[in-house]
Amino acid sequence: MRILVLGSAAGGGFPQWNCSCPVCRLAWAGDTRVKPRSQSSLAVTADGTRWLLLNASPDLRQQIIASPDLHPRGASRHSPIAAVFVTNGDVDHLAGLLTLREQQSFVLFGSRATLDQVAATSLFGVLNRDLVKTCPVELDEAVETGLGLTVRPFAVPGKVPLYLEQADLVIGAETESTIGLEVSDGKNTFFYIPGCAEINERVEKRLSGAEVLFFDGTTFTDDEMVALGLSTKTAWRMGHVSMSGEKGSVARLAGSGIGRKIYIHINNTNPVLVEDSQERAMVEQAGWEVAYDGMEVVL
Numbered sequence: 503m504r505i506l507v508l509g510s511a512a513g514g515g516f517p518q519w520n521c522s523c524p525v526c527r528l529a530w531a532g533d534t535r536v537k538p539r540s541q542s543s544l545a546v547t548a549d550g551t552r553w554l555l556l557n558a559s560p561d562l563r564q565q566i567i568a569s570p571d572l573h574p575r576g577a578s579r580h581s582p583i584a585a586v587f588v589t590n591g592d593v594d595h596l597a598g599l600l601t602l603r604e605q606q607s608f609v610l611f612g613s614r615a616t617l618d619q620v621a622a623t624s625l626f627g628v629l630n631r632d633l634v635k636t637c638p639v640e641l642d643e644a645v646e647t648g649l650g651l652t653v654r655p656f657a658v659p660g661k662v663p664l665y666l667e668q669a670d671l672v673i674g675a676e677t678e679s680t681i682g683l684e685v686s687d688g689k690n691t692f693f694y695i696p697g698c699a700e701i702n703e704r705v706e707k708r709l710s711g712a713e714v715l716f717f718d719g720t721t722f723t724d725d726e727m728v729a730l731g732l733s734t735k736t737a738w739r740m741g742h743v744s745m746s747g748e749k750g751s752v753a754r755l756a757g758s759g760i761g762r763k764i765y766i767h768i769n770n771t772n773p774v775l776v777e778d779s780q781e782r783a784m785v786e787q788a789g790w791e792v793a794y795d796g797m798e799v800v801l
Contacts, residue, residue, distance in 0.1 A: 503687040503801045504547050508565035510793035511539035512720050512769040513594035523730055523771045535777045539795050540565055541594045542696050542767040548650030548687040552584040556694050558598030585609040585647055590680045591619040591663040607633040613678035614638040654684040659700040661741040674699045690801035696767040699741045701754035711759045718742055719765025722772050722781050752788045766793040
């Protein structure tokens with residue numbers, strides 16, 4: 503099984519088009535200590551021919567161009583992308599579906615809640631319903647993708663997408679709105695959780711002893727955006743757990759026995775993006791890797 507990191511940044515990418523935070527300023531200046539990153543997505547294959555996308559970011563066209571494995575072959579219209587599995591209804595995980603509108607067949611997997619959001623948005627009507635098959639999945643039930651890959655979706659603490667927030671918003675609920683994925687080719691398994699508001703005992707138990715984990719690395723501290731004067735929202739309020747702190751992912755997964763722990767969905771403000779920063783050193787010393795566009799993991 504091959505896993506390609508198509509995009510490793512959170513929504514907005516890195517550098518974000520309108521941001522001059524300290525980390526983005528380094529990128530705009532061409533500092534070699536930071537690498538530009540597109541918005542979060544993985545591509546997975548069991549046979550090297552047919553690929554499953556995990557989320558479809560707004561940067562998908564750019565990501566396909568940068569990934570020869572995803573280039574068309576043979577017929578006048580062809581794509582190695584055979585299916586897409588979305589983990590929530592966030593814009594940065596759905597907007598790439600619009601890139602796949604040119605009369606190409608593929609299967610779209612997701613929770614009923616997320617696929618209902620796609621169906622209710624008229625813009626996604628550009629996807630030819632005769633060619634794009636939608637498959638709602640049930641939580642904690644194995645999904646045979648037909649690509650030599652089995653995916654088991656499960657709820658993680660999260661929230662509804664920003665555009666669906668209302669006054670009665672609940673953060674940390676474990677529902678179909680935010681899911682993680684366990685992906686297996688029958689021999690090896692990895693987990694993909696790009697969004698998670700809290701690492702509770704259920705999350706810890708599920709991930710214990712995992713071979714490989716791609717996990718939410720949005721912010722380093724919970725108040726990162728607030729401290730920079732860029733937002734009034736903490737990471738928790740945005741539906742993400744920070745890396746640092748006693749409730750952060752570094753501490754909560756320290757004794758998990760996970761083989762490889764890889765941060766993905768990294769916000770443009772996160773200092774771990776700076777390769778010689780103290781924050782990068784801290785997470786690496788704790789056994790974490792920081793994903794980058796083009797990174798490949800082979801299991």
